[in-house]
Amino acid sequence: MAKIVTFGNFKGGTGKTTNSCMIAYHLSKKGYRTLVVDLDPQANATALYLATKQAQTKEVVKFDTTLMTAISDSNIESIVTKIRDDLYLLPSFADFTSYPLYLEKLYPGADNQYLRAVHFSKLLEPLEDQFDYIIIDTPPTVSLYTDSALMASQYVIVVLQTQERSYTGAEAYIEYLQELIDNYKADYDISGILPVLLKKKSQVDQLILDQAKKQFGSDNVFETIVKNMERLKRYDIIGIVDPDNPSQKHDIHDQKVHYLYDKITDEFIKRVK
Numbered sequence: 001m002a003k004i005v006t007f008g009n010f011k012g013g014t015g016k017t018t019n020s021c022m023i024a025y026h027l028s029k030k031g032y033r034t035l036v037v038d039l040d041p042q043a044n045a046t047a048l049y050l051a052t053k054q055a056q057t058k059e060v061v062k063f064d065t066t067l068m069t070a071i072s073d074s075n076i077e078s079i080v081t082k083i084r085d086d087l088y089l090l091p092s093f094a095d096f097t098s099y100p101l102y103l104e105k106l107y108p109g110a111d112n113q114y115l116r117a118v119h120f121s122k123l124l125e126p127l128e129d130q131f132d133y134i135i136i137d138t139p140p141t142v143s144l145y146t147d148s149a150l151m152a153s154q155y156v157i158v159v160l161q162t163q164e165r166s167y168t169g170a171e172a173y174i175e176y177l178q179e180l181i182d183n184y185k186a187d188y189d190i191s192g193i194l195p196v197l198l199k200k201k202s203q204v205d206q207l208i209l210d211q212a213k214k215q216f217g218s219d220n221v222f223e224t225i226v227k228n229m230e231r232l233k234r235y236d237i238i239g240i241v242d243p244d245n246p247s248q249k250h251d252i253h254d255q256k257v258h259y260l261y262d263k264i265t266d267e268f269i270k271r272v273k
Contacts, residue, residue, distance in 0.1 A: 002035070002131040003272050004124075005191070006153040010176070011169025012140040014161040015196040017044045018232055019264075024135045025052075025240060026258070026265035028087035032132040035080065037124070038092035039149050040139045041099075044236075046091040051239035053083045056248060066093040068102065076123050088131070100144045114184055116144055121152035133272075140169065142176060150180055153188045155272045160212055161196045162205035167212060174216075191271040194264075196226040222271075224264045231257050 007020040020036065027034040038045040050061055061081060067090070070076045081089045103116040127134065136149040150156065156177060160170045170193065180186040193216050197205050213221050231253040235241065243250045243258055 002128045002134045003155060004128070004134045004136065004153045005155040005157060005272055006136040006138060006149040006188075007157045007159055007194075008138055008140075008146065008149075008173055009159050009161075009166060009169045010140050010142070010172045011161070011166045014140070014159050014166045014169070015226065015232075016140070016159045017048070017137050018236070019159055019194060019196065019226060020135050020137045020157075021045050021048050022232075022240070022257075022261045023265050023268050024133070025084075025087060026261045027133050027135075027269075028084060029244070029262075030265065030269075031086060033086045033088075033130070034133045034135065035088045035090060035127060035131045037090040037134060037136045037149075039096075039120075039145045040092055040137055041094065041096040041145070042139065043092040043094070043096075045137045046089065046093075048236055048239065049083045049087075049089045050091070051237070052235075053081075053239070055239035056084060056242065056245055063091065063093075066095050067091065068093065068095045068098055071099070071102070071120075071123060074123060077127060080127070099148075103144060117147040117151045117180075117184060120148035124152050146176075147180065147184075150177065150188065151184065151186055155191045156188050157191055157268070158193045159196060160193050160208075162198045162202075162208040164208065167208050170212070171215070190220070192268075193221045194226065195221060197228050200228060222264065222267055224260070224267050226264065227260065229253070229257055229260075 007016050009016055024034045024036045036045055054060055065079050070079045083089050107115040138146050138149045158170050160166055195209055199205050241248050241250050241254045243255050
């Protein structure tokens with residue numbers, strides 16, 4: 001049975017998609033069969049992984065069915081796409097913006113908000129026995145996308161960039177997690193706060209990090225910190241470069257990125273229990 005984990009924050013641009021995708025990538029490298037579910041209509045995780053597959057295999061993926069069509073057919077398994085050994089993607093598409101309207105038509109009336117929130121978790125159930133981990137990426141909004149992810153999850157990772165707005169977004173996100181527990185009897189644990197340094201050796205960054213440890217508890221903050229790496233920004237354009245892939249040219253900067261995420265993923269595995 002898969003461990004289902006949502007990565008979130010109500011502030012955009014915190015590195016939520018990058019970190020969920022890099023951790024999922026390293027879970028697969030460690031032999032864990034992993035599925036990344038892209039519940040963001042902007043489809044950033046989808047773009048990153050399709051670029052990665054093309055860069056590593058020279059294969060361009062084409063889809064005959066979109067995510068909304070698969071949802072309408074109650075068969076999201078039909079578009080699950082292999083990216084590399086043990087790593088799979090449930091891709092998002094532009095038409096996924098119509099998902100809230102679809103749910104409103106499927107479950108009309110103000111009294112059916114709970115049914116809308118849990119609908120996706122029912123679609124995901126047939127896939128749970130096929131994977132060790134299911135990682136869900138969501139937009140940074142209070143929305144049915146976020147509700148759908150959280151109601152399907154057992155664990156939550158809050159991604160915290162070391163800036164004040166991201167800190168405020170993390171606080172608001174954690175408060176919202178409690179609201180779902182109170183209103184919908186959601187059942188998940190916060191497995192950790194993953195800090196992402198905006199700038200190295202910055203007093204402001206260190207202040208926010210210290211503030212987070214005081215507010216949320218130092219034991220709840222990842223010991224391994226995501227450093228600001230320019231190479232990660234390049235991966236968004238060209239896909240993930242893997243030093244272990246003989247077909248890809250790499251350098252020391254790629255090695256540093258993967259060394260870091262190997263450590264972060266080890267800590268992630270310990271926390272998600």
